Amino acid sequence: MPRMTMIEAIRGAMDVSMERDDNVVVFGEDVGYFGGVFRCTQGLQQKYGKSRCFDAPINELGIVGTAIGMAAYGLKPCVEIQFADYVYPAYDQIVSEAARLRYRSNGGFTCPIVIRMPTGGGIFGGQTHSQSPEALFTHVSGLKVVVPSNPHDAKGLLISAIEDPDPVIFLEPKRLYNGPFDGHHDRPVTAWSKHELGEVPEGHFTVPLGKAVVRKPGADLTILAYGTMVYVAEAAAAETGIDAEIIDLRTLLPLDLDTIVASVKKTGRCVVVHEATLTSGFGAELAALVQENCFFHLEAPVARVAGWDTPYPHAQEWDYFPGPARVGRALTETMEA
């Protein structure tokens, strides 16, 4: 099986989908001729032509708004917002329109679109190239929200998202584009070619939406993570020697509650980690669900490790980013509680 980066996997997913379905179109800022600022759409315009893959004006509202109109016509647009930090001008179109179109028209019109956007920090991206806005979408009924953590899942989940009949917010942790990252910024980065999850099948395959995966089985406590934090959690568990069960959620909405509950009932302890800011972050929903569903099995309070409630800073990157040391402390405290 070939090994590829997450960028190549994402490109592969669009390539496969465009090949299989003439209704799949791909567009966004710098997405066409240039192939995207992260190279995720490289070669697609040459292969499929300008009517299938094209450059868009710098107008996020317009990108999502026209995609909704295209979906109402019968196309399956897979559009790109250059950074998740820049999705806000399109928020009205996403929340008021894409998410509700099926519901308000009683299925008369539907919105099978995918909105891809690079997300997350750990790259000295400062305030507007590092945000993790997933909670702004998981609060919206009618959307699906996906965050892959490796090339294999990225390709399988993106193909699923494109084939899904509902609008999908597809958040790509850009820190993971070229290789896994466990938060040890002082060590050399590894490439996906050295990682087993860099093995991605050729051609068409899917990873189902709404299904979490246990990345590492364990008995001591359950870590709920997604995106970059999956690797941070692995490092923190290894360094503290705690036998953590690490769940990579993969889809935040709809959430695979069964996998979470089974794990926490087994371990009796739960730590939630995400890069996004703490207050009203997705971790709050996870903690509440664990508390509601696993209360009599819990032996410690559910802990949350998250970005601080500040805008994402530049110079203080590693004081902000919830790295293995901070996650490790939460694991130890939860074991001792």
Added chain:
Amino acid sequence: MTESTSLRFHVPEPEVRPGGTPDFSKVPIPKAGSVERPPVDVDPRAIRDMAYSIIRVLNKEGEAVGPWAGTLSDEELAEGLRHMMTLRSFDARMQMAQRQGKTSFYMQHMGEEAVSCAFRRALEPGDMNFPTYRQAGLLIAGGYPLVEMMNQIYSNEADPLKGRQLPIMYSSKEHGFFSISGNLGTQFVQAVGWAMASAIKNDAKIAAGWIGDGSTAESDFHAALVFASTYRAPVVLNIVNNQWAISTFQGIARGGSGTFAARGLGFGIPALRVDGNDYLAVHAVAKWAVERARKNLGPTLVEYVTYRVGAHSTSDDPSAYRPKTESEAWPLGDPVIRLKNHLIVRGLWSEERHKQTEAEILDTVISAQKEAEKHGTLHAGGKPSARDMFEGVYAEMPPHLRRQRQQAGV
């Protein structure tokens, strides 16, 4: 050193407020028939003046004059009059139904009937409108059943939208009427996307976007023009300038641009202004713009100059912000009366026939109302199931919604 001046903040005001005498003498109204009719493949730069004029066909005597006349047969004109009268009658009954507590909310079209009724006749089956909440004429002129409209307004057991939507937010793919959203302007850019899709698939269908004067200030308006211009989308972008956005006069949205149509010029989109109370002019201009789009010549921006005679909605009282008699002073008159007079002048209609038609239409509307009310009204009779509330959020109901439906005990 430059002399310093204290800056002054400018807030536009309408000429007249309640208690004042309505005055439209400063609104320039060109004579009917005086505006040229260019070929549809005209270079947009050659017709820039048209964004500042008003295309009109019916003159004061009720005659159809000039190069935009003659796009409709006698039968089509009589049918057009019936459509407008039906919309007006429908409005009156639904307004009353709201006052009687049969529904929570309604919005009338009084004075604007020609715009949506005539436009619809310029479209082909398969074309798609992206309307606002004030284009029900698109449904009526397109043959959508009145009973279905009322079922939606009553949110009853036969409501095609299962009681999920506020009254008048209709949706019908089959009738080329996109699902109405409460969020203003959003559909304008979606119309462009639909048109882009039609072009991507080398189809022959075109889209029509709709927006009011006030909502042109929304960012979606700007986005729609950028995308329509860039991709030369086969779309007709319609601005219904009825002078008012709830209590806000059109100058607040228009600013110093002169006309709303003129906004198209900066995007290289040909822009026409038309007498929105002139059924013949609306149809002729719609036909021109639709033909342009269908011939792959790109988008057209059309401003319909009209007047919102009624209150903004059943929750609004216009006497708080404009003179009560302002609509009577409106220089473009009433679209129903003007088309009626035209048909009378042509010997195709009479006062008697008009009264008789009015009575027939009222009967039709009342019997539709009775039929709809058999299925319930908002607070009485049949209503959509509470189970329906959980359906259709997604194609397939995810586990968390199944749990919530169970909790709700439905």
